[in-house]
Amino acid sequence: MQRRKGFTTMTDLDEFERTTWAFLTNVKMVWEYEGMAYLFRQEGIPLYGYEKGTTKMNHPVMGMVIPPSKDKNYGVDIYVPAKQKSRALKLIADQERLRACAELEAVEGPACHERFEAEARASKERYEQGRRARRKERLRRQLRSLLPAAVRE
Numbered sequence: 846m847q848r849r850k851g852f853t854t855m856t857d858l859d860e861f862e863r864t865t866w867a868f869l870t871n872v873k874m875v876w877e878y879e880g881m882a883y884l885f886r887q888e889g890i891p892l893y894g895y896e897k898g899t900t901k902m903n904h905p906v907m908g909m910v911i912p913p914s915k916d917k918n919y920g921v922d923i924y925v926p927a928k929q930k931s932r933a934l935k936l937i938a939d940q941e942r943l944r945a946c947a948e949l950e951a952v953e954g955p956a957c958h959e960r961f962e963a964e965a966r967a968s969k970e971r972y973e974q975g976r977r978a979r980r981k982e983r984l985r986r987q988l989r990s991l992l993p994a995a996v997r998e
Contacts (some may be wrong), residue, residue, distance in 0.1 A: 853935070855891040856973040857966045866893050866924035869933055873920035879941035881923065883950040884936050886957060892933075893924040 855861045869892075872878050878894070885892050897919030925933045937943060 850895065851897075853891065853893040854886065854932070854961065855893070856961065856968040858969060859975070861893075864891075865927045867927040867930045869923045869925045869930060870937065871878065871897070871920045871922050873918050877943060877951040878921060878923070878949040879954065880945075880947035881937060885925070885944040888936060890925055890929050890933055890934070890936075895922045895924070897922060947992065950952075 855864070872881070881892065983995060
């Protein structure tokens with residue numbers, strides 16, 4: 846299993862782990878991300894983002910001597926499921942539509958985020974219960990394999 850850091854709009858963690866993610870773009874402006882979030886939510890395309898940080902974040906010791914004017918923003922890498930990459934590229938090609946969607950996200954976003962958080966919490970609890978059950982079953986199989994054949998029967 847591959848560990849991922851970042852954020853996603855997919856609530857099912859099992860599905861998230863099975864998904865093959867493809868790099869879509871790197872965004873540095875908040876409005877670009879908000880426009881994508883709105884568009885992709887309307888089209889049913891999940892996204893996964895990984896924040897690259899800034900020079901100060903990536904080099905904490907050297908970052909102290911870097912003046913704010915030289916602090917480079919590396920943005921956020923956006924990934925989508927590989928099967929939906931071409932559709933996602935077509936959606937973000939129109940910058941004017943992306944700007945309009947960013948404005949709509951400012952209005953509709955908070956309510957969508959609340960629904961997402963509630964759904965994600967419930968999904969995470971189901972995922973954790975399944976993970977505990979799988980771990981318990983794996984331990985049970987390992988213990989059985991250590992016992993002599995006569996005792997197992």
